[in-house]
Amino acid sequence: MKTRNLAKFLSKYFALIxxxxxxFTACAPAGDIDDDDExxxxxxxxxVVTNPDGTTTTVKQTTENGGGTxxxxxxxxSTKSTTWGSNYIKTMSSTVAKKGxxxxxxxSYSKGEKAAVESFQKLTGCKVRTTVVPSGxxxxxxxxxxxxxxxxxVVCLDSDQYWPGLAVQSCQPLDKYTFRLDDSVxxxxxxxxxxxxxxxxxxAITGSFINEDINYLVYYFPxxxxxxxxxxxxxxxxxxGKWNWDAAYNIAKTFYEKTKKxxxxxxxxxxxxxxxxxxxxxxxxxxxxxxxxxxxxxxxKTIVNAWSQISKLQSANLCKESFDxxxxxxxxxxxxxxxSYGVNSENDWFGSVSVSGGAKSVxxxxxxxxxxxxxxxxxxxxTWGVAKGAKNVEGxxxxxxxxxxxxxxxxxxxxxxxxxxxxxxxxxxASTKKTFMCAQSVVNYQTKAKFEExxxxxxxxxxSAIQTVLDSYNPTITSAVNAANxxxxxRVK
Amino acid sequence: xxxxxxxxxxxxxxxxxLSKYQVQKQTKSVLVSIFRYVLLISVGYIILYPxxxxxxxxxxSRTDLLDPSVVWISKTPSFNNFKNAWLGLDYLNGLSRxxxxxxxxxxxxxxxxxxxxxxxxxxxxxxxxxxxxxxLFTAIVPVQVIAIPLYLNFRFFNLFxxxxxxxxxxxxxxxxxDLTNTPLTFYLPSLFGVGLxxxxxxxxxxxxxxxxxxxxxxxxxxxxxxxxxxxxxxxIPSSGVVIVTVSIFSxxxxxxxxxxxxxxxNDNLPLSVSLTQINSRxxxxxxxxxxxxxxxxxxCLLFMLPMLIMYIxxxxxxxxxxxxxxxxx
Numbered sequence: 012m013k014t015r016n017l018a019k020f021l022s023k024y025f026a027l028i029x030x031x032x033x034x035f036t037a038c039a040p041a042g043d044i045d046d047d048d049e050x051x052x053x054x055x056x057x058x059v060v061t062n063p064d065g066t067t068t069t070v071k072q073t074t075e076n077g078g079g080t081x082x083x084x085x086x087x088x089s090t091k092s093t094t095w096g097s098n099y100i101k102t103m104s105s106t107v108a109k110k111g112x113x114x115x116x117x118x119s120y121s122k123g124e125k126a127a128v129e130s131f132q133k134l135t136g137c138k139v140r141t142t143v144v145p146s147g148x149x150x151x152x153x154x155x156x157x158x159x160x161x162x163x164x165v166v167c168l169d170s171d172q173y174w175p176g177l178a179v180q181s182c183q184p185l186d187k188y189t190f191r192l193d194d195s196v197x198x199x200x201x202x203x204x205x206x207x208x209x210x211x212x213x214x215a216i217t218g219s220f221i222n223e224d225i226n227y228l229v230y231y232f233p234x235x236x237x238x239x240x241x242x243x244x245x246x247x248x249x250x251x252g253k254w255n256w257d258a259a260y261n262i263a264k265t266f267y268e269k270t271k272k273x274x275x276x277x278x279x280x281x282x283x284x285x286x287x288x289x290x291x292x293x294x295x296x297x298x299x300x301x302x303x304x305x306x307x308x309x310x311x312k313t314i315v316n317a318w319s320q321i322s323k324l325q326s327a328n329l330c331k332e333s334f335d336x337x338x339x340x341x342x343x344x345x346x347x348x349x350x351s352y353g354v355n356s357e358n359d360w361f362g363s364v365s366v367s368g369g370a371k372s373v374x375x376x377x378x379x380x381x382x383x384x385x386x387x388x389x390x391x392x393x394t395w396g397v398a399k400g401a402k403n404v405e406g407x408x409x410x411x412x413x414x415x416x417x418x419x420x421x422x423x424x425x426x427x428x429x430x431x432x433x434x435x436x437x438x439x440x441a442s443t444k445k446t447f448m449c450a451q452s453v454v455n456y457q458t459k460a461k462f463e464e465x466x467x468x469x470x471x472x473x474x475s476a477i478q479t480v481l482d483s484y485n486p487t488i489t490s491a492v493n494a495a496n497x498x499x500x501x502r503v504k
Numbered sequence: 505x506x507x508x509x510x511x512x513x514x515x516x517x518x519x520x521x522l523s524k525y526q527v528q529k530q531t532k533s534v535l536v537s538i539f540r541y542v543l544l545i546s547v548g549y550i551i552l553y554p555x556x557x558x559x560x561x562x563x564x565s566r567t568d569l570l571d572p573s574v575v576w577i578s579k580t581p582s583f584n585n586f587k588n589a590w591l592g593l594d595y596l597n598g599l600s601r602x603x604x605x606x607x608x609x610x611x612x613x614x615x616x617x618x619x620x621x622x623x624x625x626x627x628x629x630x631x632x633x634x635x636x637x638x639x640l641f642t643a644i645v646p647v648q649v650i651a652i653p654l655y656l657n658f659r660f661f662n663l664f665x666x667x668x669x670x671x672x673x674x675x676x677x678x679x680x681x682d683l684t685n686t687p688l689t690f691y692l693p694s695l696f697g698v699g700l701x702x703x704x705x706x707x708x709x710x711x712x713x714x715x716x717x718x719x720x721x722x723x724x725x726x727x728x729x730x731x732x733x734x735x736x737x738x739x740i741p742s743s744g745v746v747i748v749t750v751s752i753f754s755x756x757x758x759x760x761x762x763x764x765x766x767x768x769x770n771d772n773l774p775l776s777v778s779l780t781q782i783n784s785r786x787x788x789x790x791x792x793x794x795x796x797x798x799x800x801x802x803x804c805l806l807f808m809l810p811m812l813i814m815y816i817x818x819x820x821x822x823x824x825x826x827x828x829x830x831x832x833x
């Protein structure tokens with residue numbers, strides 16, 4: 012009896028002590044979460060230097076973690092460089108390669124991309140670990156990994172969803188020397204769209220399918236338009252400088268009258284309007300500010316005129332919004348205004364084409380505007396950044412330099428035909444005027460799906476009512492712009 | 505003498521009144537019957553339409569999918585979509601992962617929720633009501649709200665700091681278990697009654713146990729059984745119907761679980777996540793898919809198949825249990 016009572020007493024108090032210990036130890040700090048600043052850690056590493064005469068020299072040098080250095084030529088001196096050089100891949104040190112790279116993707120790699128990743132691993136000995144997350148969960152997963160100190164080294168910053176919000180909150184600015192940001196290979200135009208206070212959050216290479224797949228184009232099949240009695244193709248009009256809204260309207264109208272099918276279908280109608288060069292919101296990377304263009308009378312007039320074009324198409328029953336690329340291939344619509352993702356034959360948009368000429372006969376032209384000379388290429392930027400707390404920033408720089416390079420993904424052989432290639436190169440050229448479509452991300456950052464509501468209302472409105480619709484949403488856009496500006500000014504130091 | 509027909513004044517009138525009433529009653533019955541069938545067929549069509557569409561699209565070949573005249577019945581049926589779906593889902597690995605993570609976790613939850621609910625139903629202790637309210641609260645709060653803390657909990661699993669205390673003795677005070685990417689992220693919450701929809705299951709069990717006669721337990725206590733033995737020998741055998749109900753719901757919810765799977769796992773994903781990535785996977789495997797619809801439809805059917813088979817076998821018990829437990833939907 013006494014033993015039983017003693018056992019009960021001891022077990023009760025042991026449980027109490029255990030609970031107290033757990034409580035106090037749980038209250039102890041678990042360690043600091045990395046703040047925005049990179050921590051510095053010096054370590055020695057071997058760097059392979061390519062000398063001017065083509066020979067290589069291995070030198071030991073100390074480096075700062077996250078700030079890597081690279082030597083390009085000379086006699087092995089440890090000078091920081093901001094350009095890559097031709098044999099950059101060989102300059103990746105073994106220390107960096109050993110760490111491996113963690114890439115967070117929203118889809119599986121395409122064949123060309125997979126080949127590029129495998130070749131990178133082979134050349135550098137650096138293992139690439141890829142985590143594929145459905146795009147809807149991308150932000151949550153990224154934030155979880157960062158909080159869990161398992162930050163990915165490479166993340167995709169789709170401007171639609173992640174600029175400025177997630178990019179500024181979860182990614183670190185790219186270091187000028189680690190990424191050799193002065194190198195001409197980088198697409199400064201796209202990278203400026205994710206730059207604030209002189210700090211760039213994402214990398215992009217000019218002309219790469221991987222980050223230039225959300226520029227807007229107009230697709231069509233010549234055989235389908237010819238059957239509808241259209242003799243001059245949009246490509247020919249573009250080549251002769253006559254491709255504009257009116258020409259597109261006439262083609263759509265002729266097609267509709269002959270076939271009773273939709274003249275033109277849009278993935279996103281705001282692309283058709285933004286080709287005028289003025290979207291609802293503009294981003295100025297030099298001042299790191301977003302601007303509501305409705306506040307400027309002359310820009311507002313341009314926007315009203317641009318949206319009137321859609322209204323004109325809508326009133327004549329010539330256009331529709333659609334995600335179905337197969338309709339174009341069946342001849343169920345005359346033209347399709349959508350993203351340049353479809354130009355890459357690996358993405359198989361036109362894999363099931365029943366029109367004469369097959370998939371290889373598809374042609375593209377830039378989105379028209381009031382006149383060809385005044386046309387801008389509307390685009391959403393897709394850049395690649397580095398998450399906060401990433402363990403191998405230098406490895407990420409090498410990986411992105413290699414992975415985004417069109418030469419490494421067999422891109423030249425992936426176009427449907429030479430015309431597609433020509434137009435894609437035109438719209439992605441640095442000299443081509445472009446409109447960065449940032450309104451969606453800014454407005455939706457504050458209120459989810461609000462931009463879609465605005466777009467739908469503008470599309471459905473009569474020409475005379477467009478100004479009224481814009482005025483009614485002006486406060487919403489202003490508020491969203493202010494919120495975005497506040498986010499950038501407070502989060503980017 | 506001729507038999508005189510007895511004539512009751514008004515009798516003729518009464519007979520016709522009855523006929524009228526009968527006719528009305530019959531007409532009403534027919535109309536109600538027609539209305540009932542129309543309603544059931546309409547609702548059935550709405551519920552079954554997606555399934556019929558999936559079956560129809562899954563056996564359509566490329567030609568059929570492009571042919572506008574083909575709506576339901578395929579002209580050139582083909583099972584190529586199933587082959588692509590099997591490949592894209594990495595079906596066997598995905599299925600084994602789903603069973604290991606989801607189904608096992610579901611069965612752990614069925615047991616743990618029963619234990620918790622019995623405590624709430626039969627034992628009077630301070631804070632019973634408050635704790636039960638908290639249990640219901642866990643069922644109301646969406647998991648997305650607590651996603652990051654949940655992730656961190658498993659990423660730095662330290663048993664309220666105990667691992668740090670023990671690790672400190674051996675020179676590593678920051679020692680923690682990283683449970684992410686393991687099935688323990690589902691097993692542990694299920695074991696402690698805070699898994700998927702555990703609050704709801706505890707509520708269902710509790711309501712059922714409250715309805716059981718106390719005399720059963722009293723008889724067990726008189727025979728010298730303790731609470732645990734009573735629970736195992738008396739309550740559980742009497743709770744077959746509610747256990748079947750909760751099991752089916754739990755398995756199906758774990759089978760469909762998507763958000764937490766994406767959060768906790770980086771690779772070896774269960775089928776629910778693979779389903780969303782099938783087209784990009786097929787593209788990366790070099791499979792030039794004809795159109796996405798057929799592959800998706802076939803993939804959805806493959807995903808649903810194990811649950812359909814389970815339901816076919818447990819259908820009778822499930823209907824009985826729903827009837828007795830009173831759970832709808």
